[in-house]
Structures are given as C-alpha cells and as structure tokens.
Amino acid sequence: MALNEGDVAPAFTLMRDGGGMVSLADFKGQKLVLYAYPKDDTPGCTQEAIAFNGLRAAFAGAGTVILGISPDPVKSHDKFKAKHKLDFALAADEAQQALQDYGIWVEKSMYGRTYMGVERTTFLIDADGKIARIWRKVKVAGHAEEVLAAAQGL
Incomplete structure (x- = not known):
C-alpha cells in the first residue's frame, strides 16, 4: 500500500551503522529526512549520500535529521560511511520490512x-511523525537541495 503525504509514518526499529539500533521514535520532536536508496557504494547512491552529507549543517539549522536506509547489511554501511566520510546514520533493513x-x-x-x-x-517526516513530503523515483542531481528547501519551509 502506497503512503501519502499527511499519513503517519510507519514505525521501524533497525540495526544501524556502528552496530546500534535506530527507530522512528528516536526522532520524535524533530523533522526527519528518511531517504531510501538501493545499494551502498554504487554511483547514484554515493552521489546522493555525498549531497545529503554536504548539506548536513543546513539541515541541522532547519531542525532536521538525515537517515539513509537500504537493504545492505551493517558491515556494508560501515565501509560506505568510512569511505565517503558520511556523518549521518544508515539503517540496515536486510529483511526489507520497513522498506x-x-x-x-x-x-x-x-x-x-x-x-x-x-x-x-x-x-x-515532520516533528509529529507525519509524512510532510514524498519524492518518488528520485533523480539524484539537485535532490538534496530540493529536500532541504522543503525542510526549511516546514
């Protein structure tokens, strides 16, 4: 079933890079960019991660946290983060349940x-846990900037 803007974001609890856990509840009271990508260290996914990482301070200024999610395992996320010096969490949904x-x-x-x-x-996702905006079938170029503008306007 497809989600729509205005829907309550589905709860999740997943393993994350570094071996800890991350859940939607961790972000209560904050805005969250939850971006789903196919595979660590592939060209489009790397470009997207680097773009979000480069705007981290601006997202923080807008009261917004970034979380990437893919079906890759934690070990893959750890390598991906280290290689590209990413400074935000990556959730591992190996069972594809949250996806x-x-x-x-x-x-x-x-x-x-x-x-x-x-x-x-x-x-x-807004501070109340509702989906404020959805971008489907994302084209990577300029996407992080578009999401930032939306977060700043929320």
Missing part, C-alpha cells in the same frame, strides 16, 4: 530480468 511498510520495496526490471529492489524515494 515494504513504506511501499518502496518494489518489482524492478533491468535487461529483461525482473527482481525486487528499492525504489529510490525520500520521505520528509
């Missing part, structure tokens, strides 16, 4: 082969 709850674990196709994967999507 399914957010409606972004979808059938994809490439070279005539179908498979299940993450639809690159960003959710801006």
Whole structure:
C-alpha cells in the first residue's frame, strides 16, 4: 500500500551503522529526512549520500535529521560511511520490512530480468511523525537541495 503525504509514518526499529539500533521514535520532536536508496557504494547512491552529507549543517539549522536506509547489511554501511566520510546514520533493513511498510520495496526490471529492489524515494517526516513530503523515483542531481528547501519551509 502506497503512503501519502499527511499519513503517519510507519514505525521501524533497525540495526544501524556502528552496530546500534535506530527507530522512528528516536526522532520524535524533530523533522526527519528518511531517504531510501538501493545499494551502498554504487554511483547514484554515493552521489546522493555525498549531497545529503554536504548539506548536513543546513539541515541541522532547519531542525532536521538525515537517515539513509537500504537493504545492505551493517558491515556494508560501515565501509560506505568510512569511505565517503558520511556523518549521518544508515539503517540496515536486510529483511526489507520497513522498506515494504513504506511501499518502496518494489518489482524492478533491468535487461529483461525482473527482481525486487528499492525504489529510490525520500520521505520528509515532520516533528509529529507525519509524512510532510514524498519524492518518488528520485533523480539524484539537485535532490538534496530540493529536500532541504522543503525542510526549511516546514
């Protein structure tokens, strides 16, 4: 079931980089950028992570925290974060439960082969836990800046 703007964001608790846990409840009272990406250390995912990381201070100034989520394991997230000096949390949804709850674990196709994967999507969740904005099938160029502008306006 697809989520819509105004819906309550589905709760989740997942392993995160560094071996800890992260849950939606950790961000109560803050705005959250929850961005879902297909795979650590691939070109588009790296470009997106670096763009969000570069705007970290501006997001913090807008009272907004950034959290990336993908089906990659914690060990992969740890390497990805270290390699690109990312300074925000990455959630590991290896069971794809949160990705399914957010409606972004979808059938994809490439070279005539179908498979299940993450639809690159960003959710801006307000301080009350409601979805304020959704960007589906994200094109990476300029995306972090667009999300920042929305967060600043919220």
